[in-house]
Amino acid sequence: MSSDCRNHFATLAVHAGASPDPVTGARVTPLYLTNGFAFETPEAAADIFALRKSGYSYARGGNPTGAVLEKRIATLEGGTNAVAIASGQSALLVILLTLLKSGDEYVSANRLFGGSLGLMRRLEERHDLKVTFANPLDLDAFAAAVTERTRAIVIESIVNPSGDVVDIAAVADIAKKHNIPLVVDNTLATPYLIRPIEYGADIVFHSLSKFIGGHGQVIGGIIVDAGKFNWAGDARYPLLSEPWEDYGGIVLSEKFPQTAFGVAARVYGMRDLGPGLSPFNAFLALTGTETLHLRMPRHVANAQAVARHLASHPAIAEVSYPGLEGHPNHPLVQRYTPEGPGAVFTVRVKGGETAAKHLISTLKIFSHLANIGETRSLIIHPATTTHKNMPPEERIAAGLGPDVVRLSIGLEDAADLIADLDQALAG
Known part of the structure; x- marks a missing residue:
């Protein structure tokens, strides 16, 4: 099935990017466990390495199993191309290193996955990629953080761990005003709930380890290029706008005008830096996409039921879930994620x-571990684990005090999850 077909989400989740194997007729995408690929001729090999011709050379830079995953996620997100990569963390790393060089600046939401915050601080300390943190829910403060030296804006569509929905279109307007790309981590929403490109995002990425993989089996990430940002002639982004001398002087924004960022992320991020995605993890993530449209409504319905119950529980001081009526973030939920x-x-x-x-x-059904987005329900204490490296005052400002736990609601029966929480809270 063509990756640009106009079918509905469920059909695309099952079919996009895939077709029967031309040699064997296998209908499931094969698992290509090879690290190298034979070339037809020396000239063909040279063309592939010089980016004059598409094709596979060495699996660090791409694999046929991963290619189907890339086409499928790019289709579901509405992008022009994608790059499957070793983890969500490496996806963010490659995005930042492709866009920025030492001394450059960018603005990031101060409410993010703890690993993202830690990576950003480390990159500033060791590599002089200067980050300014701002609250994405305070648009005036966020806009004020952008300066003429800012090269990108990074946000999450749904904030980990609070669950708040960000006004993506408003942040995109800020980015467009300064002619800089908007990067959106869409891990918690998945393209089933939000498609950030439709609201102005230029680059979208995911941790495949969460809802897309969905079963707690995969470590992987993916970068999606919207294909809309004009990199041509923009000296702020030399990997996109200037010649690559070691590739015969090719200028990616000229050679690949609609896929330039994805090509740069693959050539620099994968070939040079090396965080390739294993074909086995690509296979598992690809299988996970086929049930995404079935799992997400159940995740959301269960979360709504659990959050509503906890909101009236005498042992609970506050519930952050913005799907609840009366939550200050609820209007953005109605706009961006009407399904929850x-x-x-x-x-x-x-x-x-x-x-x-x-x-x-004390919980018996919930598992105590650091992942989210699995079929099973999960719980953790962010202040001493996932967000422990944040300065204490920033943790408190982000709503992650010592009395806070993060819940990731799975696919069990909601009544059983509620009963498990009740028995644990009774103590």
Whole structure:
């Protein structure tokens, strides 16, 4: 099936980018466990390495199993191309290193996955990629953080771990005003709930380890190029706008006007830096996409039921889930995610850190681990784990005090999840 077909989401989730194997007729995308690919001629090999011709050379830069995954996610997100990569963390790393050089600046939301925040601080300390953090829910403050030296804006569509939905279109307007790309981590929403490119995003990325893979089996990431940003002649982005002398002087924005960022991320990020995605993980993630449209409604419905129950529980001080009516972020939920704002949120437990950790230790169905977006429900204490490297005052400002736990609601029966929480909170 053509990757640019106009079918509905469920059909694309099953078919986009894939077709029966031309040699064997196998209908499921084969798992290509090879690290190298034979060339037809020396001239063909030279053309592939020089980017004059598409094709496979060495699996670090691409694999046929991963290529189907790339086409499928790019189609679901509405992008022109994608790059499957070793993890969501490496996806963000490659995006930043492709866009910025030492001394450049960018603005990032201050409410992000803890690993993203840690990576950004480390890149500033060691590589002089200067980040300015701002609250994405305060648009005036966010706009004020952008200067003439800013080269990109980075946000999450749905914030990890609070579950807040960001006004993507408004942030995109800020980016367009300064002619800089907007990068959106769409991991918590998936393209089933939000397609950030439709609201002005230029680059979208995911941790495949979460809802897209969906079963807690995969470590992987993917970068999607919207193909809309005009990189041509823009000296701020030399990898996109200036000649690559070691590739015969090719200028990616001229050679690949609609896919330039994806090509740069592959050539620099994959060939040079090396975080390739294993074909086995690509196969598992590809299989996960085929049920994404079935799993996400169940995740959301369960999250809504659990959040509503906890909001009235006497042992709970606060529930951050913006799918609840009356939550200050609820109007953005109605605009961007009418089917619900995902399945990850935080709660504040009365009794402080001791009570929060007691809750975690006493649950029987919820698993205590650091992932999110699995079929099973998960819980963790962010202040001492996923977000422990944040300065304490920033953790508090982000709503991650010692009394907070993060929930990722799975596909179990909601009544059983509620009963498990009740028995644990009773202690």
